[in-house]
Amino acid sequence: MSEPLLRVENLKTQFFTESGTVRAVDGISFEVHEGEIVGLVGESGAGKSVASMSLMRLVEDPGEIVGGEITYRGETLFGLEEGPDGELRERDEMLSESEMRERIRGREIAVIFQDPMESLNPVFTVGGQLREFIELNRDLSSGEARDEAIRMLREVGIPDPAERYEEYPHQFSGGMRQRVLIAMALACEPSLIIADEPTTALDVTVEGQILDLVDDLQDRYDTSFVWVTHDMGVVAEICDRVNVMYLGEIVEQAPVDELFYDTNHPYTKALLDSMPRPDRTVDELDPIEGVMPEAIEPPSGCRFHPRCPDAREVCTRVHPETLEVDRADGYPHRTACVKHDVFDVDYDGSVPLEPGDEAETRVGGTGTEAGADSNSSSTGEEEPASPDGGDPQR
């Protein structure tokens, strides 16, 4: 397979607040290949937006990327190394802030947000803003940029683009404004667009139209997308591959069909069960029990264990890495659940947890890591190993 367009490795982004360190993104790894739409899905607070902003290096104070690596077309957008005194420092080849601004943001990687009113200035015409953006970012005269702006408005399905060019954002409907933002994102023909819940505020019909449009534009421009959503329905509709996030981590990653038909992680299953489907009535929907805990003191072991219907004692102390459990269409299916055989931690022999068993186990960071690096009791099979000893420490 070709080199990915974007490679994210063990990315960590934290917020240093008065109440503690928020581990908003806590060691995620994924790739985006040329022409792919890759989903980031999870409940509110999972870390999807922080992850997206980290890719552009636009994390706001008091937040900071504290670890990991982001590579785009072989260039280092973010990367640390150990200095001579053992301190972590930015690697030499990491792009500077001005390189990010002048070469990457907008031109190579563009963003679309949920609320177009935050990206559009209400006192300027839609066309004027689009023209100015094109003029600034591409070597075009004002007249050429105007023609290009009108062409882009037509491209994203805005009727009478030359007339609508002169109108103000409030004269556009929500769906039409979102189309303008898509036009703006596409205007510099970026290779990657990061879309953070761009259709969430729209009604279902309009959302469907926008998703169709994106599908169509994606075909024509061969743009790659990172698509942030909390909605598995949206994932099913437009994503090629998907990353399921829970409390700062990717707990499952797979091509879309594989994720839906060979679901591995109980959290993914819960998300799918809570999704409205034409073949089920609302009564049959299964909301996910409980709420997602705070990212300041995540639960010990598997972070999902306090809400997991399949949790056993071992889940309270073993923190599973996201390991490859299968391959589908040449892509990995990765999962972070010790139920799976590749985690050799005797899940089957472990005592099932009763609901409410240990509500007070919120000891972030003391769990054992289960996964490739933990120890070498390997029996010559695949990478993963069992945690130390494996005897229940009760």
Ligand SMILES: Nc1ncnc2c1ncn2[C@@H]1O[C@H](COP(=O)(O)OP(=O)(O)OP(=O)(O)O)[C@@H](O)[C@H]1O
């Ligand atoms: N500026 C900030 N200061 C402190 N904590 C923050 C800040 N921004 C985000 N966080 C925390 O980071 C975590 C991840 O937030 P994020 O916005 O990425 O979630 P999300 O998955 O995008 O959720 P949503 O679906 O609601 O948009 C949350 O615990 C959030 O409270």
Ligand code: NI
């Ligand atoms: Ni968000």
